[in-house]
Amino acid sequence: MIINKNFHEKTLILILLGITLSFIFWIIPESIEDPENFGLQDGLNPSFAPYLIGFFAFFTLVFEYVKNYILNPKIGLTSEKKSFSKEVFYRIIKIIIVCLFYSFFLIETIGFYLASLIFITLLSFFLGEKRVLILFFFPILLMSIVFVSFEIGFNIFLPEGIILPQLLSIF
Amino acid sequence: MENIITGIQLATTPEALIAILIGLIAGQILGAIPGLTASMAVALLVPYTFYLDPWIGIPMLLGMFKGSLFGSSITAILIKTPGTPAAAATVLDGYPLAQKGKGVKAMKMALYSSVFGDTFSDVMLIFAAGFLASIALNFGPPEYTLLTGFSLLCISSLTGNSVWKGLFSVFLGMIIGMIGLDPITATPRLTFEYLELEEGIGLIPMLIGTLAVSEALRQMEQPVKKLASSTLVFSKHKIDNVVTFLEFKSTLPTIIKSSGLGTLIGAMPGLGSTIAAFLAYGEAKRSSKKPENFGKGSLEGIAASESANNAVSGSNMIPLLAFGIPGDIAAALIMGAFLIQGITLGPVVFQDNPVEIYAIFAALIVANLFNLFLGHGLIKMCKHVVTVPKRLLFPAVLVIASAGAYALRGSLFDIQLVFCFGVLGYIMMKCDIPTVPMLIGFILIPIFEENLRVTLLLGSSHDLNVAFIFTRPAFVILFLIMTFTSLFILKRRKLRKLENINN
Numbered sequence: 001m002i003i004n005k006n007f008h009e010k011t012l013i014l015i016l017l018g019i020t021l022s023f024i025f026w027i028i029p030e031s032i033e034d035p036e037n038f039g040l041q042d043g044l045n046p047s048f049a050p051y052l053i054g055f056f057a058f059f060t061l062v063f064e065y066v067k068n069y070i071l072n073p074k075i076g077l078t079s080e081k082k083s084f085s086k087e088v089f090y091r092i093i094k095i096i097i098v099c100l101f102y103s104f105f106l107i108e109t110i111g112f113y114l115a116s117l118i119f120i121t122l123l124s125f126f127l128g129e130k131r132v133l134i135l136f137f138f139p140i141l142l143m144s145i146v147f148v149s150f151e152i153g154f155n156i157f158l159p160e161g162i163i164l165p166q167l168l169s170i171f
Numbered sequence: 172m173e174n175i176i177t178g179i180q181l182a183t184t185p186e187a188l189i190a191i192l193i194g195l196i197a198g199q200i201l202g203a204i205p206g207l208t209a210s211m212a213v214a215l216l217v218p219y220t221f222y223l224d225p226w227i228g229i230p231m232l233l234g235m236f237k238g239s240l241f242g243s244s245i246t247a248i249l250i251k252t253p254g255t256p257a258a259a260a261t262v263l264d265g266y267p268l269a270q271k272g273k274g275v276k277a278m279k280m281a282l283y284s285s286v287f288g289d290t291f292s293d294v295m296l297i298f299a300a301g302f303l304a305s306i307a308l309n310f311g312p313p314e315y316t317l318l319t320g321f322s323l324l325c326i327s328s329l330t331g332n333s334v335w336k337g338l339f340s341v342f343l344g345m346i347i348g349m350i351g352l353d354p355i356t357a358t359p360r361l362t363f364e365y366l367e368l369e370e371g372i373g374l375i376p377m378l379i380g381t382l383a384v385s386e387a388l389r390q391m392e393q394p395v396k397k398l399a400s401s402t403l404v405f406s407k408h409k410i411d412n413v414v415t416f417l418e419f420k421s422t423l424p425t426i427i428k429s430s431g432l433g434t435l436i437g438a439m440p441g442l443g444s445t446i447a448a449f450l451a452y453g454e455a456k457r458s459s460k461k462p463e464n465f466g467k468g469s470l471e472g473i474a475a476s477e478s479a480n481n482a483v484s485g486s487n488m489i490p491l492l493a494f495g496i497p498g499d500i501a502a503a504l505i506m507g508a509f510l511i512q513g514i515t516l517g518p519v520v521f522q523d524n525p526v527e528i529y530a531i532f533a534a535l536i537v538a539n540l541f542n543l544f545l546g547h548g549l550i551k552m553c554k555h556v557v558t559v560p561k562r563l564l565f566p567a568v569l570v571i572a573s574a575g576a577y578a579l580r581g582s583l584f585d586i587q588l589v590f591c592f593g594v595l596g597y598i599m600m601k602c603d604i605p606t607v608p609m610l611i612g613f614i615l616i617p618i619f620e621e622n623l624r625v626t627l628l629l630g631s632s633h634d635l636n637v638a639f640i641f642t643r644p645a646f647v648i649l650f651l652i653m654t655f656t657s658l659f660i661l662k663r664r665k666l667r668k669l670e671n672i673n674n
Contacts, residue, residue, distance in 0.1 A: 012602055016339065023346070031361045044627060046353035046360055049620050050346065057342040064335040088392050095391050096594055099384075103573065103590040108583055112574065120566040127562035128395030134563070142567050146574055149204075156578045 010069055017061045024054040098123060111161030113143050178529025182537060187230045190223075191538050192545070194231035198238025199549050202254045203245050204575055212239040213504045217511075225512040225527075230534040232508055236501055237289060237538050240444070240481050241546055244281040245553050248473075249274055249403060250568060252383035256374055257444035257480040259610060260452045262382055264465065264472030271468055272406035275550060279414045280470050281477045282546040284426050286539050288478030291430035292437060292485030293535040300489045308490070309645040310439055312625040317646060319619040321653045322450055323612065336604045344612025347372055354621040355628075367584040374445075376576045376588035377613060381606045383572050384593025387565040389600060398562040405554060414470070422474040425455045429475040433482025438490060444483035449611050451479030485535060491516055492528065 032047040098119070106115035120139040129135055150156045181187065194216070201212040212235050223231070243254030248265030261281060268277040310318075323341065350361045351371030362368035391398070406412065429451035436447040455475035456465040465472050487502045509516055514524050521528060559567070576585045596606050630637035640646050 027361065031359075031363050033358060035356055035358065044355075044624050046356050046358045049616075050349055050360065053342050053345050053349075057339060060335055060338050060342070092388060092392055092597075095388060096597075099388075099569065099590045099593070103587045107573075107586060112577070116570045116573075120563075120570060123566040123569075124562050127391060127398045127565070129560075129562045138563055138567075142570065146571065150574055150578065154201075154578070156581075158574055158577060159583055 010065075013061055013065050017058070017065070020054060020058045020061060024051065024058065028054065095123070095126070098126070107159055107161065109161055109163055111164045112158035113147065114161070114164070116146075117143055174525040175529045177526045178531075179533040181226050181526065181530040182230060182533035184226065186224070187226050187534065188537065188541075190227040190231035191234040191534060191541055194234025194236075195238035195538060195541050195545050198235035198240075199242035199245075199545065201235070202239030202242025203549075203553070204254060204571065212236065213501045217504050217508050225514075226530065229505075229508060229512065229531065230538070232505060233531070233534050234538045234541070236505070237481075237484055237535075237542050238545070240289075240484055241282060241285045241477075241542060242549065244285065244477055245278060245549060248277045248281060249553060249556075250383070250564070251386040252568060252572065253378060256378050256614075257448055257483075258476075259378055259382065259445060259607075260448040260476035260480070261473055263452065263476070263607065264467070264469045267466065268468030268470070268473070269403055272404050273411045273468070274403050274405055275412040275554065276414060276470075277468075277473055278550045278553070279412075279547075280418075280422070280473045282543065282550065283414060283419060284422070284429075284474040284478040285481040286543045286546070287426050288430040288433055288481035289484055289542070290536065290539045291427070291478070292434040292482040293532070293539065295434045296485045296488055296492070296535070297532050300493050306438070306645075311643070311645075312622040312629065313640040313643060313646045314649055315439075315618060315622040316626050317649055317653065319615045319622065322446070322453075323615055323619065333603065336602075337608045340599070340604050340606065340608040341612040344609035344614075345616040347377070347609070348613040348616035349620070354617065355624050367582065370580075370582075372588065372613075373576075373580060373582075373585055374614065375579050376585040377592050378610065379572045379576055380589040380592025381596035381599075381610060383568060384589060385596030385600055385606070387568055388593060388597040390561055391565055393561075395562075399560050403558075418470055422471050425459070425471045426474045426478045428458075429455060429479040430482040433479035434486040436479075437483035437486030443487075444480040445614055447483045448476040448480040449607075449614075451475045488531075488535075492520060492531075 028047055028050050032050065034045040034047050102115060102119045106119065109115075110118075117139045120142065121135050124138070125135060146158075150158060197216070198212050213232060216232055216235050239255065240257060243258040244261045244265065245254070247253040247258040247261040248269050251262050251266045253259045253262055265277045265281060268274070346361070348371075350368055352358070352369055353360050359369055432451045432454065433444070433447040436450065437444070452465075452472060452475050455471055456462050459465065459469075459471055461469070461471075484501075488505075491502045491506055506516055514520070514527055572589055573586045576589045577583070579585065599606050599609070626640065627637065630639055633639040635642065
């Protein structure tokens, strides 16, 4: 699919403007409580810097939009095109879901080592590795190296997960 | 003179030399693991030094610190994953050069400039420790505010093709850097009562996610056939695998300048090697005859960032030795090791323990020499690691990155952050928004904001209010230097534009 690069830029600015405005008018007031009677003489309010940065970002975006699309509206006609592949998009979405599942759920539940074994095997298979021996031994070899270097070498204990210690306590 | 000779003898006993070697090897390997910083490498070794003779334990510690700084650049160049935050600026040119088949050249350039920067700062430490420390101690909150504010402005040189995207990226980094407790009032900011966020966002997960995970995602976009090949192909031409004398000579002015900058920043407590590397990179790009090559595999870019970040390792010992003030966490840990051995660092150390001080100086120089030779071995070894097919390498990188991110704070949340920042970095990459300014904004905002607010606090109790900053000689000198530098940059840009129009 081919999209107009200029249209893409214009949409991006508008989306970022929306995010910036919600940051200024919703996120900051909701998440920062300034102490009472606090001001310049006390070294400024905690919300001062976030507001300042937020307004800087807002003015940068507005300036860019006005400069490119209001003062120079013909710019879109001469813009180059940009290709976009739906196939790549769906592929990357699947990979991101696998990564987030691994980091948010799998490690916490079954522990780092087991989760990583499953993750490497699954992702390598998804990326085109079909040799069973490699799919079986490569993750084991890698996790052994990680185990030896982290747990034995550096005394850093990676997460055990919730299920594994419970199973071990039963047996 | 007798003290100097005894000190050199102490640092060059076979046991001390072997200790330096072991420290260097361990440091290079640890440094190459994403997430394990130089400070962490030192922290892991400190408890063991207690059981060792002082002149085995301390050289080993120094070797480990130096080794980890170079080791981190290897992964930055080969797989776009900086082993430590200090090597993040090396990614900018190291990785593109490696993509051209010149990975070995890039690593060798990193090695030579690292050793040069290291030796430069060690020499400065030996001859100018007292002088540099006295300059650094004149820097208070107003000077730090000015220095970091100027650095934030200079980031425009790293913004890529579109200025607004670079600026937006800086602002985003600054906002992410503000998540956590307010530095003055300890009020939670932007945390939405989420406990993990109160500690703030860690630099390591952010770096690994934005640089390594986003790149892994981009590479995994490729068709399955392409993923069967390795990430890098090394050119077989000899010229692509060595740094020629002419190439080194052409980068030498950049290396010297960046080493000087790194030394100065290292002498100031609290700034550190990551900031030194980015500042030196920006300055090298600004003053280069070919700034258009930066970001595309410029040897100058690699030389600037590597010499600056390594120069910090020697100079952060300046305030430590001269005043007993550690410049960063690694220096504080080294100070701890000295205390364990019964040596108290500070102004009197030159009178009370002169032999030990000269032994440290000798150990630092020996460690640099060994680093140069060992570095070649590490380069040969790492060359083979990246020949693993991409479809196996990238899942492995993601897992090792997760382990590294977890190691620092022992927090599962950091692993989750790695992947969240990976997705954010990937989206930014797709929108042509540069990620490096975001990282710099993130690193600088705590120092900038805290010092700005302390400056305002100081001003409120002064007769002249905020204008009191102009009564400070260090501030005025720094202000003048920065104003002239800015004017010089603007004039040079104007001249370049005119030259382009004439051509």
